[in-house]
Amino acid sequence: MSKIQVLDQSGKKVSEMTAPKEIFSYPVKEHLLYEAVVNYRANQRRGTASTKTRGEVSGGGKKPWRQKGTGRARAGSIRSPLWRKGGVTFGPKPRNYYYSIPKKAKRNALKSALSMKLAEDQLLILKALELKEPKTKEGAKILEALKLDSALIVDHHQNKNLFLSLRNIPKVKAVDYNLVNVYDVLNHKWLVFTQKAFESLMEKLK
Numbered sequence: 001m002s003k004i005q006v007l008d009q010s011g012k013k014v015s016e017m018t019a020p021k022e023i024f025s026y027p028v029k030e031h032l033l034y035e036a037v038v039n040y041r042a043n044q045r046r047g048t049a050s051t052k053t054r055g056e057v058s059g060g061g062k063k064p065w066r067q068k069g070t071g072r073a074r075a076g077s078i079r080s081p082l083w084r085k086g087g088v089t090f091g092p093k094p095r096n097y098y099y100s101i102p103k104k105a106k107r108n109a110l111k112s113a114l115s116m117k118l119a120e121d122q123l124l125i126l127k128a129l130e131l132k133e134p135k136t137k138e139g140a141k142i143l144e145a146l147k148l149d150s151a152l153i154v155d156h157h158q159n160k161n162l163f164l165s166l167r168n169i170p171k172v173k174a175v176d177y178n179l180v181n182v183y184d185v186l187n188h189k190w191l192v193f194t195q196k197a198f199e200s201l202m203e204k205l206k
Helices: 030-044 103-119 136-146 160-166 182-187 195-205
Strands: 003-007 013-018 123-126 151-155 172-176 190-194
Touching: 030 103, 030 182, 103 123, 103 182, 103 195, 123 195, 136 160, 151 160, 151 182, 151 195, 160 172, 190 195
Parallel strands: 003 123, 123 190, 151 172, 151 190
Antiparallel strands: 003 013
16 A cells, blocks of 8 residues: 655655555546546536627628629628628537536546556645635745645635635645546646545545
């Protein structure tokens, strides 16, 4: 079984934790990671892109000139897609991009991502992350002490000072343990848990 060091906020080792074998020995399956990332990004799409067809563009009710005898090409409307200011042919319309993948596949994809972070030695566990007040400067001090440039910080949502202190720092994101997803794990170099959040997530994934 792998051992993970538990650090304090200054980066000093205070204890060790055992990484659950059923989670961190899971093989890295690239196809599962791919499916989970595509699914997450699709579900984030708002789907509000919209264009007007020739029937929705204002104007164009009258035939611009008679059918025959002018020497010009026949035309039925000045709002034809061929004309300037005309409608759009086969343009986007509001739609829902949401779809789901099996729960087991999503869980296994997260196990793969966690295994990969541990194997690459980019997973940290902190005893706790306690800030006296919600200030970006306080959050930046912790990141500087731990030498983190790009990190996903995982804790319980009750720790509001932490979430407020990190929300304006580039390349850093703080999430509740219930909202950890494969995309965020792969999108940040470091994965950082508080001990409490790590234990909660491990219990959830078992």
